[in-house]
Amino acid sequence: MTNNLNYDVIICGAGPAGGTAAAVAARAGLKVALIEKQKLPRHKTCGGGMPMSVGKWLRDLAPDAFVESKVSHVRHTWNYGDAHLASINKPDADRKTVLWMAQRSTFDNAIAQSAVDAGAELRDGLAVRAMEIEKDRVVVRTSSTGDRQTQFVATARHVIGADGANGIVAKAANLRQQRRLAIGMEVEFPYDWNSSAHPHLRPEIVHLEYGALKHGYAWIFPKADHLNIGAGLLPPRGSQGSDRSVRMALKQAIFSYFDLFKLETDRERLRFHGHPLPLWQGKEPRHAADGKVLLVGDAAGLVNPLFGDGILHGVKSGAIAAECIVKGCADRYTQCLHDELANNFDAALKLSYFFYGFPHFWYQNAVKHPSGTPAAMRLLAGDLTFSDLFSFRLVGKLGQQFLSLR
Numbered sequence: 010m011t012n013n014l015n016y017d018v019i020i021c022g023a024g025p026a027g028g029t030a031a032a033v034a035a036r037a038g039l040k041v042a043l044i045e046k047q048k049l050p051r052h053k054t055c056g057g058g059m060p061m062s063v064g065k066w067l068r069d070l071a072p073d074a075f076v077e078s079k080v081s082h083v084r085h086t087w088n089y090g091d092a093h094l095a096s097i098n099k100p101d102a103d104r105k106t107v108l109w110m111a112q113r114s115t116f117d118n119a120i121a122q123s124a125v126d127a128g129a130e131l132r133d134g135l136a137v138r139a140m141e142i143e144k145d146r147v148v149v150r151t152s153s154t155g156d157r158q159t160q161f162v163a164t165a166r167h168v169i170g171a172d173g174a175n176g177i178v179a180k181a182a183n184l185r186q187q188r189r190l191a192i193g194m195e196v197e198f199p200y201d202w203n204s205s206a207h208p209h210l211r212p213e214i215v216h217l218e219y220g221a222l223k224h225g226y227a228w229i230f231p232k233a234d235h236l237n238i239g240a241g242l243l244p245p246r247g248s249q250g251s252d253r254s255v256r257m258a259l260k261q262a263i264f265s266y267f268d269l270f271k272l273e274t275d276r277e278r279l280r281f282h283g284h285p286l287p288l289w290q291g292k293e294p295r296h297a298a299d300g301k302v303l304l305v306g307d308a309a310g311l312v313n314p315l316f317g318d319g320i321l322h323g324v325k326s327g328a329i330a331a332e333c334i335v336k337g338c339a340d341r342y343t344q345c346l347h348d349e350l351a352n353n354f355d356a357a358l359k360l361s362y363f364f365y366g367f368p369h370f371w372y373q374n375a376v377k378h379p380s381g382t383p384a385a386m387r388l389l390a391g392d393l394t395f396s397d398l399f400s401f402r403l404v405g406k407l408g409q410q411f412l413s414l415r
C-alpha cells in the first residue's frame with residue numbers, strides 16, 4: 010500500500026528535538042508530520058538527566074508527566090573514593106533549583122503527544138529510507154519498520170532532520186560529513202528505595218566518577234524504580250581506541266559502581282545499551298537548500314563537548330528550527346542556532362581539552378571547590394555560559410596554576 014501526502018513540515022525522528030519542533034510548528038497552525046521509525050513509547054539509550062530550565066522550552070508540558078526524581082545533590086568521586094558530596098545550589102541562592110531525572114520512553118512520548126494535541130500527525134513505526142530535495146519541495150520516502158510493505162511517500166516545503174546520531178537526513182542533504190563522536194553506555198538496574206542499604210544511594214543524589222575513565226566519566230542517575238548506571242567517553246577525535254577496548258572500559262567503570270554499592274545481580278544478564286554522542290565541533294552549516302532541510306539535536310551535532318548532555322540543546326534547536334520555518338526565515342536557521350549556542354559550545358570545547366586532559370587537577374581544584382557544583386549546574390542549565398566562565402577570577406587563577414604545573 011502506498012500513500013502520498015503533502016505537508017508544510019515533515020519531521021524525521023520523535024526524540025526531544027523532533028517532538029519539540031513538531032509541537033511548535035503545529036501550534037503555529039502548520040500541517041506537520043512527525044515520522045518515527047520505532048513505535049512509541051520506545052527505549053532510548055540515555056541517562057535521562059536534565060536541568061529544569063528545559064521546562065521553559067516545553068511550554069504546556071507539565072513536569073509531573075515525566076519527572077521521576079528531583080536531584081538536589083551530587084556525590085563526586087575520584088576512582089570511587091575521595092568523595093565530595095555537594096548541593097547543586099549555593100547556600101545563599103534565592104531560587105533553589107533541582108535536576109530532573111526522567112525515563113526517556115516516558116519523556117519523549119509525552120513531548121510527541123503534546124505535538125499531537127497541537128495538531129501534528131504522528132506516524133510511528135515508519136522509517137525514513139530516502140529523501141530527495143527538489144526545486145520547491147522535499148520528497149521523503151518511508152516504509153514500515155515491521156513488514157516494509159506499507160510505503161508512505163510524503164512531500165513538504167521543509168524537512169527537519171531530528172533523526173539522531175545515526176539518522177539519514179544529514180547524509181541525504183550532504184551536511185555534517187565530518188563528525189566527532191563520543192560514546193555512552195548505560196544499564197538500568199531495578200532498585201527499591203525503601204530497602205536502600207547504602208546511605209549515599211538516595212533518590213535526590215546523582216553520582217559522578219571522574220578517575221575511572223581516560224577522557225570520560227561514569228554516573229548513577231536515580232529514577233523512580235531503578236538506577237541508571239552508565240559511563241561515557243568524550244575523547245578528542247581519533248583517540249578513542251578499538252570498539253572492543255572502549256566497550257570493555259565503559260563496562261568496567263559501570264561494574265565498579267556495582268562493586269562500590271554492593272549491588273547484587275547476575276552480571277551476565279544485565280542489558281547494556283551503547284550509543285554514539287555527536288559532539289559539538291564548531292560552526293558548520295546546519296541547514297541546506299535555502300532552509301528546505303534543517304538539522305536539530307543530535308542530527309545537528311549539538312551534544313555539549315564537556316558534559317555530554319544533549320536533551321536541552323535538542324529541545325532548544327527543535328524550537329528554533331520550527332520558529333524559523335513559521336517566521337519564513339528557514340534560510341537563516343544556522344545563524345539563529347549559532348547565535349543561541351555557538352560561543353558557549355566553543356568555550357565548552359576549549360574547556361573540555363583542559364578538563365579531560367588533566368582530570369585529577371580539575372577534580373581537586375574545581376570539582377571539589379565549594380563553588381564548583383553550583384557553577385557546573387548553572388552551566389548545565391544555561392544560566393551561566395562557558396564563555397562567562399573564562400572571565401571568572403577562579404577559572405583565571407586555576408588556569409594560571411594549571412599552566413605553571415605543566
Ligand SMILES: Cc1cc2nc3c(=O)[nH]c(=O)nc-3n(C[C@H](O)[C@H](O)[C@H](O)COP(=O)(O)OP(=O)(O)OC[C@H]3O[C@@H](n4cnc5c(N)ncnc54)[C@H](O)[C@@H]3O)c2cc1C
Pocket residue numbers: 021022023024025026027044045046047053054055056057058059135136137138171172173174175176177192193194195239241283284285286305306307308312317318319320321323
Ligand atoms: C549513554 C547516554 C547517556 C546520555 N545521557 C544524557 C543525559 O543524562 N542528559 C542529556 O541531556 N543527554 C544525554 N545523552 C544525550 C541525549 O541522549 C541526546 O543528546 C538526545 O537524545 C538527543 O535528542 P534528539 O531528539 O536529537 O535525538 P534522539 O533522542 O536520538 O531521537 C532521534 C529519533 O529519531 C528516530 N530515527 C532515527 N532514524 C530514523 C529514520 N530513518 N526514520 C524515522 N525516525 C528515525 C530514532 O528512533 C529516535 O527516536 C546521553 C546519550 C547517551 C548515549
